[in-house]
Amino acid sequence: MRKQLKEKLWAGICRNHPDLMFALQQKRRVDIYLDQKVSSALSTAKSLTESGYSQSVVLDICGKQLALDLGPSRYWYIVSVLSQEFESVYAGLKDSGLLLIEAVNLVSYCKPTFRALGFSAEREDDKQIYLAITGMISEYFEHQ
Known part of the structure; x- marks a missing residue:
C-alpha cells in the first residue's frame, strides 16, 4: 500500500506541481518527502482497509487526501x-x-x-x- 501511495502521490506532483517536483529533485529529498506525506495517510488507509474497503478504493481516497494537502496547483x-x-x-x-x-x-x-x-x-x-x-x-x- 505504501508503495502504491508513493507512486500515486509522485505522479500527482509531477502532473500538477512540477515546481515542487523540481525543488524536491534539486534538494535530493524526493523519497524523504514522499515517505513523510504517505506516512500521514497510512492510518486512514489502515482504517479503511479494516472497514472492508477494497485496495483500489483505499488508494483513491488516500490519494485524494494527499492531493488536497498539496492545495491548488x-x-x-x-x-x-x-x-x-x-x-x-x-x-x-x-x-x-x-x-x-x-x-x-x-x-x-x-x-x-x-x-x-x-x-x-x-x-x-x-x-x-x-x-x-x-x-x-x-x-x-x-x-x-
Whole structure:
C-alpha cells in the first residue's frame, strides 16, 4: 500500500506541481518527502482497509487526501493566466518547449504574492489574486 501511495502521490506532483517536483529533485529529498506525506495517510488507509474497503478504493481516497494537502496547483494557475492574458507569449513558450520551465520559474517569482494573498482552493477564483498574478507575470517578462 505504501508503495502504491508513493507512486500515486509522485505522479500527482509531477502532473500538477512540477515546481515542487523540481525543488524536491534539486534538494535530493524526493523519497524523504514522499515517505513523510504517505506516512500521514497510512492510518486512514489502515482504517479503511479494516472497514472492508477494497485496495483500489483505499488508494483513491488516500490519494485524494494527499492531493488536497498539496492545495491548488500554482503551476496550472500560472499556465492558465499565461494562456488567457499573454496569448503570444504562451504560444511562443509552448512552441519552443519552454512552457514548463518558464511556468515553474513564474511560480517561484510569484510565490510571495500567492502567499500574501492567501491563494487556496477557496480563493482560486479571486479576482484580486488573478490581477496580482497577471501583474507579476507582466513584470517578470519585462525584466527578461
